[in-house]
Amino acid sequence: MKKRILLSAVMLLAALANTFACTNLIVGKNASADGSTIVSYSADSYGLFGELYHYPAATYPEGTMMKVHEWDTGKYLGEIEQARRTYNVIGNMNEFQLTIGETTFGGRPELTDSTGIIDYGSLIYITLQRARTAREAIKVMTDLVQQYGYYSSGESFTIADPNEIWIMEMIGKGPGIRGAVWVAVRVPDDCISAHANQARIHRFDMNDKDNCIYSPDVVSFARERGYFNGVNKEFSFAEAYAPLDFGARRFCEARVWSYFNRFTDRGNEFLPYIEGDTDEPMPLFVRPNRKISVQDVKDMMRDHYEGTPLDISNDFGAGPYKMPYRLSPLNFKVGDKEYFNERPISTQQTGFVFVAQMRADKPDAIGGVLWFGVDDANMTVFTPVYCCATKAPVCYTRVDNADYITFSWNSSFWIFNWVSNMIYPRYDLMIGDLRSVQRELEETFNRMQEKVEETAAGLLEKDKKAAVEFLTGYTDETARKTLDTWKELGTFLIVKYNDGVVKRMKDGVFERNSIGQPATVIRPGYPKEFLEEYVKRTGDRYLVK
Numbered sequence: 001m002k003k004r005i006l007l008s009a010v011m012l013l014a015a016l017a018n019t020f021a022c023t024n025l026i027v028g029k030n031a032s033a034d035g036s037t038i039v040s041y042s043a044d045s046y047g048l049f050g051e052l053y054h055y056p057a058a059t060y061p062e063g064t065m066m067k068v069h070e071w072d073t074g075k076y077l078g079e080i081e082q083a084r085r086t087y088n089v090i091g092n093m094n095e096f097q098l099t100i101g102e103t104t105f106g107g108r109p110e111l112t113d114s115t116g117i118i119d120y121g122s123l124i125y126i127t128l129q130r131a132r133t134a135r136e137a138i139k140v141m142t143d144l145v146q147q148y149g150y151y152s153s154g155e156s157f158t159i160a161d162p163n164e165i166w167i168m169e170m171i172g173k174g175p176g177i178r179g180a181v182w183v184a185v186r187v188p189d190d191c192i193s194a195h196a197n198q199a200r201i202h203r204f205d206m207n208d209k210d211n212c213i214y215s216p217d218v219v220s221f222a223r224e225r226g227y228f229n230g231v232n233k234e235f236s237f238a239e240a241y242a243p244l245d246f247g248a249r250r251f252c253e254a255r256v257w258s259y260f261n262r263f264t265d266r267g268n269e270f271l272p273y274i275e276g277d278t279d280e281p282m283p284l285f286v287r288p289n290r291k292i293s294v295q296d297v298k299d300m301m302r303d304h305y306e307g308t309p310l311d312i313s314n315d316f317g318a319g320p321y322k323m324p325y326r327l328s329p330l331n332f333k334v335g336d337k338e339y340f341n342e343r344p345i346s347t348q349q350t351g352f353v354f355v356a357q358m359r360a361d362k363p364d365a366i367g368g369v370l371w372f373g374v375d376d377a378n379m380t381v382f383t384p385v386y387c388c389a390t391k392a393p394v395c396y397t398r399v400d401n402a403d404y405i406t407f408s409w410n411s412s413f414w415i416f417n418w419v420s421n422m423i424y425p426r427y428d429l430m431i432g433d434l435r436s437v438q439r440e441l442e443e444t445f446n447r448m449q450e451k452v453e454e455t456a457a458g459l460l461e462k463d464k465k466a467a468v469e470f471l472t473g474y475t476d477e478t479a480r481k482t483l484d485t486w487k488e489l490g491t492f493l494i495v496k497y498n499d500g501v502v503k504r505m506k507d508g509v510f511e512r513n514s515i516g517q518p519a520t521v522i523r524p525g526y527p528k529e530f531l532e533e534y535v536k537r538t539g540d541r542y543l544v545k
Contacts, residue, residue: 041101048351072122107154116149
């Protein structure tokens, strides 16, 4: 099959990618540098206010009902029976280190059930309040949609605990039909995996009950609807319920490719699939060529295909300052032809992002760390949020009634957006200043982790409540410190780069001349390559005569 699959599909997939454009990266415990299971998630959607959710542990009388509102829109969907006991949840991790992330693949639109009560977001946070392990979570999730109906379109879930990581893909059965068809596959401990808005489970071993679980009708339903007519062993969930097209390949699977390219030696092997020269999909999981650290995953979430054939930081679209971002929509038309922009892992419309670290060799209260940030992963700072935390830092909430259209100087979401939007237009000129502060903060938090956890472990032996209060306080302190530092960074940047010039610095402070006045400014102008292209395009219009 040649490179350009029907480009008519680009419009639809671009719209989906703008609305549901998340990325999950996965590292098995034997593939990680410290023996932890690691998963990441970026919630990428215009209109999403980045915040850290908290659901406290609670007990409820029998018969209590809970209202379900769609996570994306707040729309009321209905009521379900509340669990008698729920667990503490901070962000997308609960007190037992169970973590759930997602990416939306959409799939066949006729299978969405608008009468269902459980949407994908509610399914995540309700399950985190009810399950202790990944396997238990799979049962809770599938039981919930079977009982109450699945409201959303096709979804890939990452479901992880300190010992196991599973990918579950689910799609409804159509209007008014309760339940969903789904399959869950365990990622081997020595492997990495990822998904990014395209279904990735193809053929699966129906006889391996330890590592593969699926709905009884996952194949038969596809036969009934005419999506599949082969023998069972040839069944592919992705091909049946989310057929591949240009957008799914280039906007979605390409992000998975970038991750595999970075941590395996198989990038060139898989590139023809991304470029449309073959339909042979990438494996669901692969073995990395080295051990992967939590920091490696944080840095991977900042990826823009740098140094690869899909690199977007060096072509004309990057502008004079090599900005590795493209304005949406992903596709555009010139004359009667459709074109597209690459869609990397890091994107400006991120609401929040996390890298979850889950460790079986530590008590749950200490072992589970949700490294959390708001706004673009490339521009954020991942601060440690311990899974036992009994409250979210105020700066990660809707402080001062902040939301997507209400600014607050006390909101981390808005301060990080304020800084990143200063840098985007002059990226190559300014990113170094952000990177040095970002690196210093993250390295500090990484260095502090062992000492903090030693202190918490000592407290835990004597008084669990004291240990929880200590880690909750540390979670709050690092978030507040980061917010204050980012405010300082923002004021520094506006001073240093105001009006397109650069203020001179010496020994970390702005220079003054011999009489105490600000030193003369540096006028960087445009890079040589941009000026050459500028003259090429304008000819002699600006030639000095």
